Amino acid sequence: MRLSDRPRVLWIDAICIDQSSTTERSAQVAFMATVYSTAKHNLIYLGEDDDDMAEIATKALGDVMDDMRAATADFTLMWQTIYNKDTGAHLFSNEPFSASVDYEALEALYNHHWFR
Amino acid sequence: MLQEAVLASSNTCYWGAYTFDLLDTVRAAGWLTYKYRFILDSLNDCVGLHCALEMFNIILPDSRFASRRGYLSSMFVTIQQFEKTEPKDSIYAILGLLDKDTSLESSHAELLKVDYAKTLSSVLRDATRYSLCQRGDLDALSQILHRSDVIADCQSFPTWAIRADLQRGAWDASYLPSYFDASGGLEAPSLLDDISLGAEVLLLQGIVVDEISQTTAPCLESISHSYEEFHEWLISVRDIVLCHCDVTSQEELFPATAFALVAGRGWDGGRTQSCKLQVLLDYLKSLTLNENDQDVDGVTITKCSDLANMKRIFDTSRTDYCIDRRFFVTGSGRVGIGPRCMQPEDIVVVLRGGKWPFILRKKGDGYWLLGAAYVHGIMDGEAVQSHKALGGSEEVFHVR
Secondary structure (H helix, E strand, O other), X not given: OOXXXXXXXXXXXXXXXXXXXXXXXXXXXXXHHHHHHHOOOEEEEEEOOOOOOHHHHHHHHHHHHHHHHHHOOOOOOHHHHHEOOOOOOEOOOOOOOOOOOOHXXXXXXXXXXXXX | OHHHHHHOOOEEEXXXXXXXXXXXXXXXXHHHHHOHXXXXXXXHOOHHHHHHHHHHHHHOOOHHHHHHHOOHHHHHXXXXXOOOOOOOHHHXXXXXHOOHHXXXXXXXXXXXXXXXXXXXXXXXXXXXXXXXXXXXXXXXXXXXXXXXXXXXXXXXXXOOOOOOOOOOOOOOOOOOXXXXXXXXXXXXXXXXXXXXXXXXXXXXXXXXXXXXXXEXXXXXXXXXXXXXXXXXXXXXXXXXXHHOOOHHHHHHHHHHHHHHHOOOEOXXXXXXXXXXXXXXXXXXXXXXXXXXXXXXXXXXXXXXXXXXXXXXXXXXXXXXXXXXXXXXXXXXXXEEEXXXXXXXXXXXXXXXXOOXXXXXXXXXXXXXXXXXXXXXXXXXXXXXXXXXXXXXOOEEEEEO
């Protein structure tokens, strides 16, 4: 997360809040929404790449995005493609992915504890 | 984590030396679910993917879904998907997502004040009361569906407190459809914020409609997944229906049973009609005939065709509301499906602000709330009308 040309100052919730103090946690958690919504940029640390999956998963994510972009006119038709406009029911496609996608790598991505 | 995803203008994920936009992972979850027929089963079952899909649903711009963020009661549905390292965060971690314009006046807002010194039980209890007051109806209580193991915990949690801290399983009973109006004709509830008997006691106004006389065993997930076992379970349904009706009422009770087994819902998500339930109805009736056949021949000749028909039932009617519920017959001969923990002598009530009838159990000088139920014939306010016609008055139930 380090920048190559200058120092970077980060506020990290897990470290900067004294988790052992209920008073501090109560105050900080109530303030959290303000922090997230006004931050210029949030960084999310998913974990180390011990199994060398990150590269393949990043590519697989890109493949899914390409497929989605092509089918939804650059996301502009995203919602009406996936949901029935009148009932709000989730719709399901009969079209396979146009290129092959590495599902196992995506599983490793969504298995990160952060997502759960 | 939900708050970050929804509130921040941009989020970058770091995984080892690689980075990507969080929005891509959230959109990909929507797309992978849309194309679930073509992805690996193990990815489909991945909890993280389901959670990312919840984020996707929350960022949906369509007002119909955005309203999810307007009410705490609908946010409960979202948070039950997630694992919580701190159970109290099931409430505290989502407060920032609630739309501010629908927030209640300060006396109610106090119920949601972040305070980790409170016990989990009081955090959940107060959040549930807030969600009830916020909407002024009992919609949030559709999520109360006690199993016997959870009701044992009622010492520590009021039965009406929504356990947002627990993660929902894929085969937990699904919530009943929302287009019913069992309390139509009753006024709006006026005692939801009344804590004069203590914060643990919820005062619900309404009428006693009926009493449970018999239930089947719960239709567990394993039963619903096997044609043979579901067939056996339907026989138990048939048995208690026959036990509580004579030949003339049978004509009405079997169609009512078919409606109850699908909770009145059709494949398209709307209300179902009798003609759509013909396969299920014929099946229930044939179960009756089979027994007579057996009496005569002494052999089971219809078993194979039963299983073929069973497949047609699965294909034509949505019996998944039965999963994790019991089928029951009431003292007045009504039929329905309700929470797993229900048993004979529990009562059926219709409550102000309740779209569905509820099952209560008398306990001491008060009641336990066991859960919402589908009771055929009283889903549109019929019980209220007949109660009024008889000049009946309302009661206040002290629910603990």
